[in-house]
Amino acid sequence: MDILSVSKGSGFAYEDAEVGSDEDVDILIDEDETRGDDVQLDGSVKTSVVTPGELVTDDPIWMRGHGTYFLGTNTYSSVAGTISRVNRLLSVKPIRGRYEPETGDHIVGRIAEVGQKRWKVDIGAKTHAILMLGSVNLPGGVLRRKSESDELQMRNFLKEGDLLNCEVQSLFQDGSASLHTRSLKYGKLRNGYFISVPSSLIVRAKNHSHSLPGGASVIIGVNGYIWLRKTTEDISQANNTSLSKNATAISAKGQYNVGSGSVSITRLEEESSWEIYSDVNDEISSTLRSTITRYANSIKALAFCEIGISVERIISAYEASMAYEDSGKLVDRETMETIGQQVINGEKYRGQ
Amino acid sequence: MILSVAERSYLYESLKQSPPIRPDGRSVKQFRPIQTNVGFLESSNGSAKITLSDGSECIVSIKSKVIEKASIESGRDTLVDVDIEVAGQRDDSSFILNLISTLKSIYSNYISQESLSLTNRFTYKLFIDILVISNYSYPLTLISFTSYLALKNTYLPKLTSSVDDKEIEEQPTFHDYEFVKLQIQVPIIFTVAIIDNNYIIDPNSQEMEVSDNGIIIGWYDGNIISPIENVKLNDGNSKSIKPELIIKSIELVKSLGQSVIESLNAAE
Numbered sequence: 101m102d103i104l105s106v107s108k109g110s111g112f113a114y115e116d117a118e119v120g121s122d123e124d125v126d127i128l129i130d131e132d133e134t135r136g137d138d139v140q141l142d143g144s145v146k147t148s149v150v151t152p153g154e155l156v157t158d159d160p161i162w163m164r165g166h167g168t169y170f171l172g173t174n175t176y177s178s179v180a181g182t183i184s185r186v187n188r189l190l191s192v193k194p195i196r197g198r199y200e201p202e203t204g205d206h207i208v209g210r211i212a213e214v215g216q217k218r219w220k221v222d223i224g225a226k227t228h229a230i231l232m233l234g235s236v237n238l239p240g241g242v243l244r245r246k247s248e249s250d251e252l253q254m255r256n257f258l259k260e261g262d263l264l265n266c267e268v269q270s271l272f273q274d275g276s277a278s279l280h281t282r283s284l285k286y287g288k289l290r291n292g293y294f295i296s297v298p299s300s301l302i303v304r305a306k307n308h309s310h311s312l313p314g315g316a317s318v319i320i321g322v323n324g325y326i327w328l329r330k331t332t333e334d335i336s337q338a339n340n341t342s343l344s345k346n347a348t349a350i351s352a353k354g355q356y357n358v359g360s361g362s363v364s365i366t367r368l369e370e371e372s373s374w375e376i377y378s379d380v381n382d383e384i385s386s387t388l389r390s391t392i393t394r395y396a397n398s399i400k401a402l403a404f405c406e407i408g409i410s411v412e413r414i415i416s417a418y419e420a421s422m423a424y425e426d427s428g429k430l431v432d433r434e435t436m437e438t439i440g441q442q443v444i445n446g447e448k449y450r451g452q
Numbered sequence: 453m454i455l456s457v458a459e460r461s462y463l464y465e466s467l468k469q470s471p472p473i474r475p476d477g478r479s480v481k482q483f484r485p486i487q488t489n490v491g492f493l494e495s496s497n498g499s500a501k502i503t504l505s506d507g508s509e510c511i512v513s514i515k516s517k518v519i520e521k522a523s524i525e526s527g528r529d530t531l532v533d534v535d536i537e538v539a540g541q542r543d544d545s546s547f548i549l550n551l552i553s554t555l556k557s558i559y560s561n562y563i564s565q566e567s568l569s570l571t572n573r574f575t576y577k578l579f580i581d582i583l584v585i586s587n588y589s590y591p592l593t594l595i596s597f598t599s600y601l602a603l604k605n606t607y608l609p610k611l612t613s614s615v616d617d618k619e620i621e622e623q624p625t626f627h628d629y630e631f632v633k634l635q636i637q638v639p640i641i642f643t644v645a646i647i648d649n650n651y652i653i654d655p656n657s658q659e660m661e662v663s664d665n666g667i668i669i670g671w672y673d674g675n676i677i678s679p680i681e682n683v684k685l686n687d688g689n690s691k692s693i694k695p696e697l698i699i700k701s702i703e704l705v706k707s708l709g710q711s712v713i714e715s716l717n718a719a720e
Contacts, residue, residue, distance in 0.1 A: 103481055103708045104715040109489035109503065210456070261454040290458035293475060379457035381465070386473060389466045393477045400476075427477030431505060432485050 105432050150177040150192060157190070165191025199224045199299035199323040201277035205268045206308040208289070208321030209279065211258050217251055219258055221266075224299060224323045227276040231258075235269060235280035237287065239374045257377050263289040263327065265309075265319050284334075285309060289319070291381050292329025295396050297403040299324035303410040310411040312418070314391040320409060326399060328392045330384050394421055397430035398439065405440025416443050453588075453661050463662045467647040475658050481708050483654045486597065488719040490605045498606030498634070502598045506656060509585040510594045512602040518570065518624060519577045531568060531577060532559040538584040538591060551592060554641070554668075554679055555580070555599070562639045562672050563603075570611055572618045578606075588657040590685055592668060596641040600716055603638045607631035639672035640712070644701040645685060646693050651701045653708065655685065664691040667701050671709040676702055 150156060153176055160173040167179040168191060177183075179194040201207070201223065212228050213220035220228040236257065238250060258264065264287060269280040281287050301324065308320045311331050319327040398417035402409050420442040421430055429435050455463070466473040472480060486502050493499035498514035523529040534555045541548055559580065568576040580599055584591050609626040617624070645655035645663040655663060666685035670677040680702065684690060 103711045104483040105485040106715045106719045107485065107487050108719060109487045109501065210454070261459075262456045263459065288458075289456070291462070292459075293462060294459055379461075381458055381461055384462070384465070386466075386469050389469070389473045390477075393466075393473055393475065396475065397477050426479070428474075428479050428482050429477075431476055431478060431482075433487075433505075 102429075102432070107433055149180070149182055149195075151180050152178055156183060156192070161188065162190040163188050165189045167192030167194060194300075196298060196300060198226050200275070201225055201229065201268045201271060201323070203268050203270055205322040206265065206319075207268065207279075207323040208263060208265050208294075208319055208325035208327050209323070210325075211260055211262045211264070214254055214259065219254070221264070221279060223277065223279075223321075224296070224325060225275075225277065227274065229268070229277040229279050230272075231264075231266065231279045231281070235278070235282060237282060237284075237376065239377065258288065263294060265289060265321065265327065287376050288378075289327050289329065290378065291332065291384060292327055293392050293396055295326050295328070295399060297324045297326060297399065297409060301403055301406065301409050303408045305410060312395060312411070312415060314395075314418075315388050316392050316395055318395070318411065318414065320411065320414075326409075328395050328399075330382060330388055330392075332382065390427065394418060394427040394430070397421065397427050401430060401436035401439045402443065404433070404436045405443075407440055407443060413443055413447075416446050420446070453657050455658070455661055460662055463658055464647065467650060467652070467659065467662065470650070472647065472650045472652060474652060476656065480650070480652050481704060483712070484656065488601060490601055490720060497608055498602045500598050500601035500605065502594060502601070504594065506588050508587045508589065508591070508594055510587070510591065510598040511583045511585065512595070512598040513581045513583075514602050514606045515579040515581070516576045516606075516608055517579065518574050521569075521573055521575050524565075524575070529577065530556075530560055531565060531575070532556065532563055532580065533577065534559060534580045534582065536582045536584070536595070539586055551595070554592070555582075555595070558639050558641070558670055558677075558679065559599075562677070563636055567634065567636045570624055571613070571615050574617075574624050576608055578603075589655060589660055590643055590666065590683060592641050592683075593643045593654060596639070597716060600638045600640050601719060603634065603636060604717070605720055606634040608634055637673050639670055639677060640716075641679070642669045642671060642705050642709075642712075643667075643683070644669060644704065646697055646701070649694075649697070651697055651704060653704060660685040662686075662689075664689070665693045667693070667698060669702060669705045671705060671713075674710060676706060676709075 156168060156175045156177050158174045162175060164170055164175055167177060167181060168175050169178045170176065175190060177192045179192055181192045181194040184191050184193050207223055209221035209223040209229060211219050212222040217233045219231040221231050223229045233250060233254060234246060238246065264281060266279040266281045266286050268277045270278045272278065299322065302320060302322050304322060308322065311317050315331050317329050317331040395414065395418055398421050399409060399414055402413060402417050407413060417439055420439045421427065424430060424435065463475060484505050486504055489501040491499055492501065493513050496513040497516050499512065501511045503509050519529055524531055534552055536548055536551050538548060565575065568578065570576060582595050582599065584595065587594065608631060610630040610632045611624055612627050613622060613625040642653060643655065644651050644653055644667045645659055646665045646667065647663050652659060663685050666683045667680065668683050669680050682693060
């Protein structure tokens with residue numbers, strides 16, 4: 101059993117610099133670069149990945165968007181990222197950086213502040229997002245009017261530090277987000293464990309809430325905040341309804357049950373009791389706790405290897421991690437690299 | 453660090469289990485993996501850097517100066533001086549002053565005078581400058597590990613003049629380029645977090661946040677040394693420690709101290 105694993109740092113010099121003795125290689129690289137510049141100077145736009153200070157185009161026809169700057173007629177990239185073109189607007193999307201909210205994103209946030217009729221939510225973006233009191237389901241059903249007493253007891257619903265999953269409803273002029281939790285699949289989070297990964301690694305999908313093998317569920321927030329939790333009945337139901345509404349509406353017997361695939365108003369009212377704002381966890385077995393820990397470590401391994409995170413990859417990393425009986429092994433760099441490699445290889449074999 | 457009520461209770465309940473389920477799956481006596489760099493600062497006598505998997509980073513530089521032994525005996529000077537800078541903390545905050553005084557006392561007690569002695573009248577004085585660039589958990593263990601590596605890889609100028617200068621007034625002179633490796637035993641400090649009836653080594657920020665209390669335990673040359681004292685690992689929810697847990701924590705450190713030293717020595 102390893103108590104303290106020590107690995108030696110790679111040093112402070114760039115690895116390229118060490119190869120400097122091999123002059124042939126250097127000359128070749130230089131030629132490549134000058135040739136690359138020539139291509140851009142034709143007035144065309146460089147494609148693929150650019151680094152800060154790299155010439156993107158010398159054609160003045162382009163409008164300069166985010167992540168670019170210009171000197172004279174030349175447009176340069178100010179960040180490391182990929183070039184995106186929308187009509188005549190040229191911008192560079194940074195590879196790393198803070199999450200930029202977009203309308204409709206399913207995200208996980210943490211309450212940072214309770215204010216007048218609104219909560220400020222930390223979503224890992226440049227600014228805190230806003231959750232209006234009017235954009236949450238309050239106990240007592242949808243059709244209830246919001247009163248002054250609701251305003252006074254906002255901390256009873258959500259207080260500082262609370263985690264919630266929600267959707268970006270709209271964006272303000274300054275790029276900050278307005279959130280809502282007006283669906284049964286959104287709301288306060290409990291029964292689980294929180295981890296955070298770079299938002300650029302999250303693969304956008306139709307659905308961001310999934311059940312995993314082993315009795316755990318995951319919410320992969322588009323902002324890189326991930327919540328792993330115990331699968332409870334209502335979660336698995338919600339996952340099913342969102343996955344295949346029509347399939348469940350026509351039940352196994354071939355009958356069509358009205359409302360069984362969607363959420364009826366009455367159910368919404370029933371479930372919008374105080375329970376949705378409960379802070380108390382259900383009974384969670386120690387096996388499930390270990391499973392959740394293993395999932396968390398698998399996700400961290402994916403993030404460490406800079407592999408995009410999707411539910412398929414989480415499951416395949418989890419399966420790869422089963423080779424290590426002790427999930428504490430997964431904190432080692434070599435183990436994380438091995439798992440990342442296995443996930444990639446697995447996808448290659450399946451031809452994905 | 454701020455946690456929600458449900459998150460806090462999930463972490464606490466997991467760590468309360470027997471054996472505890474730590475949020476990153478480590479065992480009770482497993483440290484977070486570290487990455488080391490040694491001897492990269494050209495202008496200092498010894499240097500080391502440790503990076504933790506959570507992004508915590510600490511750099512230590514060792515510098516030396518020749519001083520008269522008389523000044524130490526008279527109490528005007530000390531053999532070792534420690535200076536700590538932690539990002540985001542004021543230099544005069546009690547947190548920093550506590551760290552400095554803990555390290556100063558442990559180093560001046562356990563770094564032997566003979567190992568730094570030059571001649572009958574002169575000795576080296578070590579300046580240990582510690583910079584914690586980013587930290588998410590209690591930094592004392594990280595600092596002491598980094599200082600250990602730096603001190604173990606310290607090279608001091610080689611003395612060429614005579615060692616005996618009692619009779620004749622003579623300034624020590626040194627070789628132009630040859631250095632001698634400093635041969636010393638260095639103490640290290642462990643952090644143990646107490647949660648209910650469990651005790652875990654090297655708590656990360658989440659474990660610290662939900663822990664009932666914390667203990668720091670010194671280790672030198674195969675033995676437990678002072679300080680053995682409790683530390684505040686979070687604001688609020690501190691509880692008292694059962695005496696038997698202190699004994700058990702000490703046993704835990706005893707069982708792993710030697711292997712930590714071996715791992716650190718291998719990193720040189």
